[in-house]
Amino acid sequence: MNQHPYPRVQHHGAVNGVTGSCHQLWITPTDSLLIDCGLFQGAETSGAGAGQDQLAIEFPLDSVHALLLTHVHVDHVGRLPWLLAAGFDQAVHATDASALLLPAVLEDAFRVGVRPDAALASRYVAAVSALLQGHAYGQWVNLITRDDLTCRMRFQPAGHILGSAYAEIDIDYPPEQRSQRVVFSGDLGAAGAPLLEPPQPPERADLLILESTYGDRLHEDRATRRARLQQVLEQALADGGTVIVPAFSIGRTQELLYELEGIMHDNPEWQQIPVILDAPLAGRFTALYRELRQSWNAEGQARLAAGRRPLGFDQLLKVQTHAQHQRMLNRLVSTRQPAVVITGSGMCNAGRVVNYLKAMLGDVRHNVVFVGYQAKGTPGHAIQQYGPAGGYVELDGQRYTIRAGVHSLGGYSAHADQAGLIAFVRDIPVAPREVRLVHGDAAAKAELAAQLRADAKAHDRSPNVVIAD
CATH class of the missing domain: 3.60.15.10 (Ribonuclease Z/Hydroxyacylglutathione hydrolase-like)
Structure with missing residues (x-):
């Protein structure tokens, strides 16, 4: 002592x-x-x-x-x-x-x-x-x-x-x-x-x-988590639904984009699926990540050297304004086009993700994928806990029944x-x-x-x- x-x-x-x-x-x-x-x-x-x-x-x-x-x-x-x-x-x-x-x-x-x-x-x-x-x-x-x-x-x-x-x-x-x-x-x-x-x-x-x-x-290893993410994407492709990924603007968003680029690079038939980054702040940080690419690890450097764009691939669509957000949301709700939407906030307690959840939680075609820690008392924690049993979550004081699929990929945590x-x-x-x-x-x-x-x-x-x- x-x-x-x-x-x-x-x-x-x-x-x-x-x-x-x-x-x-x-x-x-x-x-x-x-x-x-x-x-x-x-x-x-x-x-x-x-x-x-x-x-x-x-x-x-x-x-x-x-x-x-x-x-x-x-x-x-x-x-x-x-x-x-x-x-x-x-x-x-x-x-x-x-x-x-x-x-x-x-x-x-x-x-x-x-x-x-x-x-x-x-x-x-x-x-x-x-x-x-x-x-x-x-x-x-x-x-x-x-x-x-x-x-x-x-x-x-x-x-x-x-x-x-x-x-x-x-x-x-x-x-x-x-x-x-x-x-x-x-x-x-x-x-x-x-x-x-x-x-x-x-x-x-x-x-x-x-x-x-x-x-x-313990986290899933990287191969397992990628396989599980791929399974969710396959389900979305079959159902004609949207995969909603609540993610923090810094770190998690960039790792997800990197992983999605890898999946789509290895599965050309999936290159029809748009990946929508509906988070202006996340877009700013993604640009900064690209500026700081000299800090990436050897694997990331190898992708760059091969001419790939891990954080800026062709299927990536960026939504900036609120009007663009509303149009994208309406389009995804009214059509059967499969898509992946990465948006914030990561714990579903604010931001544009709330609008997606209100519009999509009640539809079995859609899926919510959690890739980070959900603190107790947040809507994300409630969806994670009660969603698989067909429960509900309160968003802005209103109750929403959860019929969408709910998945938690622990391997994508940014924490040890x-x-x-x-x-x-x-x-x-x-x-x-x-x-x-x-x-x-x-x-x-x-x-x-x-x-x-x-x-x-x-x-x-x-x-x-x-x-x-």
């Missing part, structure tokens, strides 16, 4: 669930860092629990030297407006790719979740951009340099979405001749994901703050599964003094904790695994 009171971590989110990531690393009683500052979503936006239903920043900021962003999903960055409103004016550190993606994420989140005011959103984004510093992976950045304390950090690839990282923070206490490395995992990516390499564990971690989203389950999380810890050369689990439901954290302890014992290691509170 650590005999020193610092460093220690205080959690302001992602403790009792999987959203609202925000952690404060206390280095001394008067020096700290923030790691992420995200929105709560789904059932985590209400009810009992520390920090839930709280958008305001209710902790003092006078000790905070910097904010480190592991990636740009809104459950990790969405509370920045409230952070700035609370007076935060220190540096915001991210990877180079995240720094490129962040302004578009913040502008959209502000206009949807705060106020639909373009000018105000632009001023807010400009205020964040003035504080934002982008860094290459592996680049050490000095955060505190004093005679009694030094602190530096670097980002390492997390394989979750483009630009995602885990943060390594080195702290030296010269008077005590003591050093500590604290690692925040952020969200770790799944093995075998398209476009990005899986994360490699750190060379050292005295304290590891580890996500546990899928700590209680239980095996990936265990391997990440096991492959750290020296076992961490403490592994603290965050960002997961209670069952996922409990199961992962048990499996981490068992794996450590089997490999003659003894990290102290605790569940954050």
